[in-house]
Amino acid sequence: MKILVPVKRVIDYNLKPRIKADGSGVDLANIKMSMNPFDEIALEEAVRIKEAGKAEEVVAVSIGPAKAGSDTLKSARAIGADRAIHVETDEEVEPLAVAKILKAIVDEEQPQLVIMGKQAIDDDNNQTGQMLAALLGRPQGTFASKVEIDGDHVAVTREVDGGLETVRLALPAVVTTDLRLNEPRFPALPNIIKAAKKPMSTKSPADYGVDTAPRLKTLKVAEPPVRQAGEIVPDVDTLVAKLKAMGAV
Amino acid sequence: MTSLVLADHEGGTLNPATLATVTAAAALGGPVHVLVAGGGDATAAADAAAKVAGVEKVLLASDAAYAHQLAENVAPLVAGLMDGYDAFLASATTTGKNIAPRVAALMDVMQVSDIIGVEGPKTFTRPIYAGNAIATVESSDAKLVITVRGTAFDKAAAEGGSAAVENVSGAGDAGLSSFVGLEAVKSDRPELTSAGTIVSGGRALKDGPTFEQVITPLADKLGAAIGASRAAVDAGYVPNDYQVGQTGKIVAPELYIAVGISGAIQHLAGMKDSKVIVAINKDPDAPIFQVADLGLVADLFQAVPELTEKL
Numbered sequence: 001m002k003i004l005v006p007v008k009r010v011i012d013y014n015l016k017p018r019i020k021a022d023g024s025g026v027d028l029a030n031i032k033m034s035m036n037p038f039d040e041i042a043l044e045e046a047v048r049i050k051e052a053g054k055a056e057e058v059v060a061v062s063i064g065p066a067k068a069g070s071d072t073l074k075s076a077r078a079i080g081a082d083r084a085i086h087v088e089t090d091e092e093v094e095p096l097a098v099a100k101i102l103k104a105i106v107d108e109e110q111p112q113l114v115i116m117g118k119q120a121i122d123d124d125n126n127q128t129g130q131m132l133a134a135l136l137g138r139p140q141g142t143f144a145s146k147v148e149i150d151g152d153h154v155a156v157t158r159e160v161d162g163g164l165e166t167v168r169l170a171l172p173a174v175v176t177t178d179l180r181l182n183e184p185r186f187p188a189l190p191n192i193i194k195a196a197k198k199p200m201s202t203k204s205p206a207d208y209g210v211d212t213a214p215r216l217k218t219l220k221v222a223e224p225p226v227r228q229a230g231e232i233v234p235d236v237d238t239l240v241a242k243l244k245a246m247g248a249v
Numbered sequence: 250m251t252s253l254v255l256a257d258h259e260g261g262t263l264n265p266a267t268l269a270t271v272t273a274a275a276a277l278g279g280p281v282h283v284l285v286a287g288g289g290d291a292t293a294a295a296d297a298a299a300k301v302a303g304v305e306k307v308l309l310a311s312d313a314a315y316a317h318q319l320a321e322n323v324a325p326l327v328a329g330l331m332d333g334y335d336a337f338l339a340s341a342t343t344t345g346k347n348i349a350p351r352v353a354a355l356m357d358v359m360q361v362s363d364i365i366g367v368e369g370p371k372t373f374t375r376p377i378y379a380g381n382a383i384a385t386v387e388s389s390d391a392k393l394v395i396t397v398r399g400t401a402f403d404k405a406a407a408e409g410g411s412a413a414v415e416n417v418s419g420a421g422d423a424g425l426s427s428f429v430g431l432e433a434v435k436s437d438r439p440e441l442t443s444a445g446t447i448v449s450g451g452r453a454l455k456d457g458p459t460f461e462q463v464i465t466p467l468a469d470k471l472g473a474a475i476g477a478s479r480a481a482v483d484a485g486y487v488p489n490d491y492q493v494g495q496t497g498k499i500v501a502p503e504l505y506i507a508v509g510i511s512g513a514i515q516h517l518a519g520m521k522d523s524k525v526i527v528a529i530n531k532d533p534d535a536p537i538f539q540v541a542d543l544g545l546v547a548d549l550f551q552a553v554p555e556l557t558e559k560l
């Protein structure tokens with residue numbers, strides 16, 4: 001079995017984004033960028049499935065600027081992807097277009113399983129996996145906290161608002177990861193060195209015949225309303241008195 | 250501009266998030282129809298939807314294939330109905346987030362996720378970067394697919410409407426997926442996303458029994474729902490559906506009490522729209538104090554039992 005893992009290069013999750021003064025977007029110049037944390041979990045899961053003898057090959061894909069290839073896909077190969085496909089573009093590609101490019105790659109590569117993050121921590125869209133599954137006409141196991149391959153099916157335990165739901169999907173299928181699926185490893189140094197030697201092909205969105213023109217126009221990006229810090233109360237009695245005065249209890 | 254809202258429902262009752270989504274749909278300016286897809290209990294949910302103020306018509310698709318809201322079955326049903334509509338809206342619940350993008354892709358529409366405001370017929374505001382920025386976006390698609398953040402819109406009145414209920418049907422089971430089971434956490438407490446008061450605990454609560462011992466009495470006293478940080482969920486103190494934050498539940502109660510939670514941006518993303526925020530933390534520099542209306546720098550193991558007693 002082959003597993004495809006799409007990974008996105010995003011602002012590092014520890015950083016608070018700076019909004020550009022002209023309100024046109026978030027300033028990412030000279031900002032530390034990392035692999036989207038959910039994608040790291042997806043990759044870890046794929047590598048574990050391979051290590052368990054249930055898959056032969058893990059292929060990582062990233063759609064983005066040069067550094068998505070030289071950094072993000074290098075990390076992906078260090079973590080354990082066998083091969084990488086970089087679809088290079090400097091444009092911002094929306095989830096629908098990403099899903100179309102991924103569909104073309106799936107048609108070519110024929111993986112049995114696509115595992116990807118449930119959302120990217122920059123645009124917080126939570127769409128791409130579901131869209132890819134729709135375009136492929138295949139089932140989706142979103143927000144996964146457990147993935148078990150069982151012959152030509154996969155059982156996915158999903159983190160839903162009401163608890164944990166398990167669904168059984170016919171392979172090929174698309175799975176999107178939640179935070180508790182696993183804890184990604186730190187790649188060992190020898191693997192980081194070896195990563196650069198693993199193959200990577202470079203493509204463009206046009207190679208897949210996908211129009212990446214945005215459907216959504218960003219008119220403005222602004223700071224959220226700021227909450228003023230209130231006061232520090234000296235003790236529980238004061239806290240209770242203030243809460244009562246505010247009518248909060 | 251006629252909108253179709255997907256009802257989020259369970260056991261014959263509507264999820265309150267659906268009422269907020271109806272409000273968002275009404276803000277688009279045209280009539281609002283509600284689709285109730287489900288198994289045997291969908292009829293009761295359709296009757297409830299018919300009573301919601303402002304709903305003009307309810308479409309009922311009752312079929313065992315829709316009983317568990319499997320996206321593979323529900324999305325084609327919705328896409329098949331969209332000829333008659335200009336916009337499809339679902340709540341940004343795990344059900345809506347699962348189904349809506351599948352509908353969008355079937356329609357070749359770029360979804361607008363998790364909107365918090367309607368600025369024009371095709372213009373919306375939505376949080377990005379864990380709520381650290383608010384984007385205003387305009388769609389150029391002929392039809393709209395939208396998910397709606399429930400805490401950002403008032404809930405439509407659950408009573409007062411008298412919509413007609415019309416039966417519809419789709420292809421039913423796509424044969425791609427099946428429901429195996431739901432491990433639901435049974436609780437008599439108010440649901441997190443609709444609770445008026447929430448007491449949340451973090452990593453500082455040490456373990457499951459300690460969390461229960463410290464947090465539960467305070468929540469009981471206040472009639473509050475219980476929430477948690479990711480650290481508390483990851484460590485297994487409480488189940489996953491307690492998580493508040495960027496990737497958990499988004500809440501905006503009247504009162505949010507954060508106990509032993511540092512206030513990471515991902516946690517703040519889920520609770521900073523609460524009306525009154527109280528933080529109890531022993532570290533005076535914890536970022537949670539920057540958003541708290543009332544902060545108490547104290548050891549929670551002393552302060553929380555004392556607070557429970559004195560309230």
Ligand SMILES: Cc1cc2nc3c(=O)[nH]c(=O)nc-3n(C[C@H](O)[C@H](O)[C@H](O)COP(=O)(O)OP(=O)(O)OC[C@H]3O[C@@H](n4cnc5c(N)ncnc54)[C@H](O)[C@@H]3O)c2cc1C
Nearest residue numbers: 451452453478479480494495496497509511516531532549
């Ligand atoms: C992609 C991604 C998504 C995430 N999504 C979420 C999310 O949705 N929700 C979420 O919550 N987190 C999320 N996180 C995790 C987040 O970054 C933090 O790690 C997490 O919120 C920390 O939880 P905490 O505040 O309980 O723990 P800590 O940060 O460890 O804080 C514990 C606090 O307890 C205080 N404390 C300790 N002992 C006591 C005592 N005796 N009395 C009083 N105070 C005490 C300490 O001073 C400290 O401030 C996400 C992270 C990533 C990478």
